[in-house]
Amino acid sequence: MESSWQKKELEEVEFDDDTVFTWPTLVVKEFLAALFVLVGLLFFSFFVNAPLGEISDPSQAENPAKAPWYFAGLQEQLVYFDPWFAGVVLPSIILVGLIMLPYLDNNPKGNGYISFKERKFAMPVFISGYVFWYLLVYVGTALRGPYWTFFWPGQAWTHDFPTPPPLHNLPLPAGIAMLIAFYAAGFAIPIFFKRNFFQNLGVVRYALVMGLLLTMIGTAGKIILRLAFDVKYIIVTPWINL
Numbered sequence: 001m002e003s004s005w006q007k008k009e010l011e012e013v014e015f016d017d018d019t020v021f022t023w024p025t026l027v028v029k030e031f032l033a034a035l036f037v038l039v040g041l042l043f044f045s046f047f048v049n050a051p052l053g054e055i056s057d058p059s060q061a062e063n064p065a066k067a068p069w070y071f072a073g074l075q076e077q078l079v080y081f082d083p084w085f086a087g088v089v090l091p092s093i094i095l096v097g098l099i100m101l102p103y104l105d106n107n108p109k110g111n112g113y114i115s116f117k118e119r120k121f122a123m124p125v126f127i128s129g130y131v132f133w134y135l136l137v138y139v140g141t142a143l144r145g146p147y148w149t150f151f152w153p154g155q156a157w158t159h160d161f162p163t164p165p166p167l168h169n170l171p172l173p174a175g176i177a178m179l180i181a182f183y184a185a186g187f188a189i190p191i192f193f194k195r196n197f198f199q200n201l202g203v204v205r206y207a208l209v210m211g212l213l214l215t216m217i218g219t220a221g222k223i224i225l226r227l228a229f230d231v232k233y234i235i236v237t238p239w240i241n242l
Contacts, residue, residue, distance in 0.1 A: 072139075073137040074087060074090075077136065079226070080222055104201075105122055145157035149161070169231070170235070190206075
């Protein structure tokens, strides 16, 4: 029979066989990857010129005047939301949500490796938000022409300003009822149909996760309302426009 210390020694040996040192195994691979990326960027910058425009002329405004590509998503949001929400509130929610992700996700599986099976909720949600934001960046950068008019890929840009469709706001009671119903249903459905999801997160983390998720879904929903039904604002008061 093996003694306890022999069993412990065997366990330590097996554990050591399953591990590798960060240096040089991981660091060397990261260094080589960084070199490949650097060389690729150098070749790319040599053959492709930076998309710089002409010297700015105060007497002739650029049409359309676009922000850098990494802000084009925010500029695109101005079409669908009030400036204070699209330019301040929404970016703040995104930054705070990204900062909170390590504290909200308490699933120990999938750390250090990619596993869709063990991240059935986290990965689809993150990928959906990522794709949605870069879709806005693409639309604002490549598909918005003069007067911020939408042009399909391959369609010639013209300066003929089209007559915009008449927009309308939802009645205040209907807008408030819609928002309350949307968030109430969004919070309640997982509790009834995914009880373990609520129990694993706890009340506070569940409220934060669902609040961020529903805000992301609601942002896309508001864009659909604007494009499909010409709804400008859901809630309109003297102090707030959404």
